[in-house]
Amino acid sequence: MKISLNAMAKALLMTAFSSALLLTTAHANNPSPTIKADAPNRYIVKKGDTLWDISGRYLDSAWRWKEIWATNKQIKNPNLIYPNDILILCVIQGKTLIGVDTGEGCAGVEKQLIGNVVASTVTVTSTANSIPAIPMSAIRHWLDKTIIVNPKDFNTTPYILASKNRNLITASGDKVYAKGVPLIIGQRYGVYHEGEMYVEPKTQEVIGLEVTQVATGLVTATESNGVTSIQLIESYGKEVREGDRVFVELGNSIPPVFYPTPATVNRGGMIVRVMDSISSAARGGVVAINLGSSHGAKPGDVLTVYQKGPLVRDILDNDTPVRLPSEPSGMVMVFNTFDNISYAYVLNSELPLNVGDQLLPPPYL
Incomplete structure (x- = not known):
């Protein structure tokens, strides 16, 4: 039953967005x-x-x-x-x-x-x-130190147990101890703080965990009981806390230059989070969307944002509620992609962009 429901949902989704996708694949004829x-x-x-x-x-x-x-x-x-x-x-x-x-x-x-x-x-x-x-200063934080990982993998990594001086908060220059799978002496590792969990809105399936690197450390010793000594050599604006995770620093795969191009994703998507805000995004803001590399999203992809039309009452039909058509409200450009989530920069917005707004490749006509 689960498979058939997923298949039905996929079919409905593809039907809803098929016309927009045809526009993007047939642009040569426009x-x-x-x-x-x-x-x-x-x-x-x-x-x-x-x-x-x-x-x-x-x-x-x-x-x-x-x-x-x-x-x-x-x-x-x-x-x-x-x-x-x-x-x-x-x-x-x-x-x-x-x-x-x-x-x-x-x-x-x-x-x-x-x-x-x-x-x-x-x-x-x-x-x-x-x-x-787009302005690099607006997206630098989301390019350099913030990544989306699999929550199951994240929870298997070593964690910060304590600091040498038993401080609850530590930073560059301090020694900390991690517990878990032994780490390699002399190797650099990143220390990551757990952040936002991402859930697919339609299925409520967990599709990623946002984590931020708060420090870099050098392993100096390991013990037989699974405790590893780490000397913190760099910190990035936030403190290292007990419970933060430790794993190999993940390199930045963002191309040095990317260009705005119409997205060629295999389905539509939606805004799932407005970064650094509790409400809406405007031009120059950053949003997270539920389209990732598994859906064909790549840095430079441009998408049109559509805001759901309001629900009105038809006074000539017994006040029957009628949903007005969705209207374009802005455009975003993907600049960092993960498996199921991407970060996108708001290029322009006629209206405030909100969680739940739909995304489609821009039409050519």
């Missing part, structure tokens, strides 16, 4: 993106600009920016934009494109775009100081 009427012919990139903001200057559908970007074939990282670059609007071979002016105007952009490329002439460009897709 018209070219529309350039804004007030798009600048010339724009000088400034420090503090983001790729999303620049795209929004030229397109109503900012997530389609790659379709109008004149990629330089002589550059290994052709999508990077830097402060003081001069962007110009050009019509090349009947298409309206944006490129970086090298001093020759649109003729130079066309030369970069269609010129023959010899392997030895390709220039490798650094990602350092390039314009980010």
Whole structure:
């Protein structure tokens, strides 16, 4: 019975979102993106600009920016934009494109775009100081030290038993003792504090546990009774407490540069948490969504947020309650993915975004 119910729920979900998914997979057959009427012919990139903001200057559908970007074939990282670059609007071979002016105007952009490329002439460009897709300062905390793990795995790891000085709270420079599976002497380990548990709203199934690294320690000794001595060598703004877990530091797999693109996830999703807030999110905020790598989500994916329509009464039909259609209320971009959960940055919002708001790939038309 459980299998059939899950199958039915999946079928209903896929039916509800199928039309939006068809739009994302068939984009090649859609018209070219529309350039804004007030798009600048010339724009000088400034420090503090983001790729999303620049795209929004030229397109109503900012997530389609790659379709109008004149990629330089002589550059290994052709999508990077830097402060003081001069962007110009050009019509090349009947298409309206944006490129970086090298001093020759649109003729130079066309030369970069269609010129023959010899392997030895390709220039490798650094990602350092390039314009980010979104403000890195807004997402740094959720990139560096916060991860989603399997709760069952987390609960099998060694835990902080006590500190050398028997303090309840410890930090960098202190010695602490962990109990559990013996750790390797000389090895660095992370100390993680347990945070939010994530539950799939429709099934109430636990899909992840959020944990935050609060310190890094070096194992100095192990005892036969399972107690390990750890010297804390770095702390990250929070105290190490009894009960915190210890395991190998998990590396950051986020690409150094990512670009906003329409999501190609295999189902719709919803906002399951508003980070650092008890209510709603607005532009510049961070939310957790129930779409992860297992659903095809990846850094750079853009999703439209839909707010459920209000329930009204039909006065000509005996006050029968009628649910109005869901309406778009904003857009988010995924920047960090885990198996079943992702963190996403709020690109824009017409209305406050709330837990339970639905997510779909943005339409092209």
